[in-house]
Amino acid sequence: MERVTRYSPKRQAILECICSADCHPSAEWVYAMLKPQIPDLSLATVYRNLARFREDGVVLAVGNVDGQERYDGDTAPHSHFICRECGKVSDLPAIEVAVPNMATVGKSEGCSVTFYGCCNECLEKTAQN
Amino acid sequence: MERVTRYSPKRQAILECICSADCHPSAEWVYAMLKPQIPDLSLATVYRNLARFREDGVVLAVGNVDGQERYDGDTAPHSHFICRECGKVSDLPAIEVAVPNMATVGKSEGCSVTFYGCCNECLEKTAQN
DNA sequence: ATGACTGCAAAGACTTTGCATCTTT
DNA sequence: AAAGATGCAAAGTCTTTGCAGTCAT
Numbered sequence: 001m002e003r004v005t006r007y008s009p010k011r012q013a014i015l016e017c018i019c020s021a022d023c024h025p026s027a028e029w030v031y032a033m034l035k036p037q038i039p040d041l042s043l044a045t046v047y048r049n050l051a052r053f054r055e056d057g058v059v060l061a062v063g064n065v066d067g068q069e070r071y072d073g074d075t076a077p078h079s080h081f082i083c084r085e086c087g088k089v090s091d092l093p094a095i096e097v098a099v100p101n102m103a104t105v106g107k108s109e110g111c112s113v114t115f116y117g118c119c120n121e122c123l124e125k126t127a128q129n
Numbered sequence: 130m131e132r133v134t135r136y137s138p139k140r141q142a143i144l145e146c147i148c149s150a151d152c153h154p155s156a157e158w159v160y161a162m163l164k165p166q167i168p169d170l171s172l173a174t175v176y177r178n179l180a181r182f183r184e185d186g187v188v189l190a191v192g193n194v195d196g197q198e199r200y201d202g203d204t205a206p207h208s209h210f211i212c213r214e215c216g217k218v219s220d221l222p223a224i225e226v227a228v229p230n231m232a233t234v235g236k237s238e239g240c241s242v243t244f245y246g247c248c249n250e251c252l253e254k255t256a257q258n
Numbered sequence: 259a260t261g262a263c264t265g266c267a268a269a270g271a272c273t274t275t276g277c278a279t280c281t282t283t
Numbered sequence: 284a285a286a287g288a289t290g291c292a293a294a295g296t297c298t299t300t301g302c303a304g305t306c307a308t
Contacts, residue, residue, distance in 0.1 A: 006282050006287050027273080042290045047273060049288095064193055067271065067298090079226075081234045090234040097208075097224050097242060105210045105219040106248035113226060113242050119235035135262050135307050156298080171265045176298060178263095196273090196296065 010041060014049045018059055019073030024080070024089035026068040062089055063114060079112075083119035090119065139170060143178045147188055148202035153209070153218035155197040191218055192243060208241075212248035219248065 017030050025033070031046045050071060053059035062070040062080055065087045072080075077094040095113050102108055118126070146159050154162070160175045179200060182188035191199040191209055194216045201209075206223040224242050231237055247255075 004287070008288060045289055079228065081237065083235060092228045092230060092234065095226050095228060097226070099208065099221045099224060099244070101221060102244070105221065106212060107246045107252060108210065108244040109246040111242065111244045113240065115228070115231070115237040115240045117236045117238040123236060133262070137263060174264055
C-alpha cells in the first residue's frame, strides 16, 4: 500500500526553485519563474508538487499574503516578517518559544512566529512623500 | 473626508457573536449562528463587517484553517494552538517575543505566535483505535 | 434628504480535480 | 506493462463586488 515517488524533472525544478529563492514564493511565482525554461509546465503541476512537498515536510507554508499562500524551502526553525504594504516576506532568527499551558490544549508539533509591519523599503517610500 | 459609521443592529450582532464565541469562528460560522435569529441576514454582510472590524482593529484574523479565515474578538496579546486534525483553535498565554535583527527588515507593528499539533480530544480518539 | 448598510446574485481569485496521455521503473 | 506524473480545462471554495432598495441620522 506504499505510494511510490518517481523521479520527475519538473518536480525537481520546482523544488530547486523554491529552495534557491529568497523571496518565500507563491505557486504563481514559481510557475512564472520556471515557465520560460519549461514551456510545457502547468500551474496544476506546481500546485500538486507544492502540496506534496508540504506533506513530506520538505517545504513549509509561511502564510497567506494577499490571497496567495507563500512557501519556504528553508525548514530550519526561524521566524518571519511580513510587510503589510508590499507583501514582502523576510527571514528573522529563530525565537525560543515555550508555553506553560501547552499540555492543557494538546501536543505541539510545530510553531510559527510571524511579525507584521512595514518593511524598510516601504518606510522609505512613505517618508519621501 | 471622514467615513461615518452608522449604527446597525446586524453589525452589532455580528460583533457580539464573535466576541462571545470561544471557538475563533469563521465567517460562515458566524452566519450560521446568527441566521436563525436574523433570517434576512446575508453572508455578504458578515464578510463586509468582518473586513471592517479587522481594519478597525476590533477583531483579529487568527489564520486560515481548512481554507477559511478564523477570527478572534479577543485583541489582547496571546498565542494560539491550531489542531491539524479537527481544526480547533485554542487560546494560549501571551509569549514574550523579541528579535534582535528586527530593524534590519522593518518596523514591526504586531506579532502572531501559533502552535500547530494535535489537540487532546483528537489524541484520545486516535488512542482508542 | 443624504449617505451608509444590506440582500441578492454575479463575478473574482486561488486552488483542486477528472481524464487522457506521457514517463519512469 | 504497471503505476506515477502531467497538461488542460472544468469544477470547487471562499470571498468580494455591483446595484438597487432600505435604514439611520
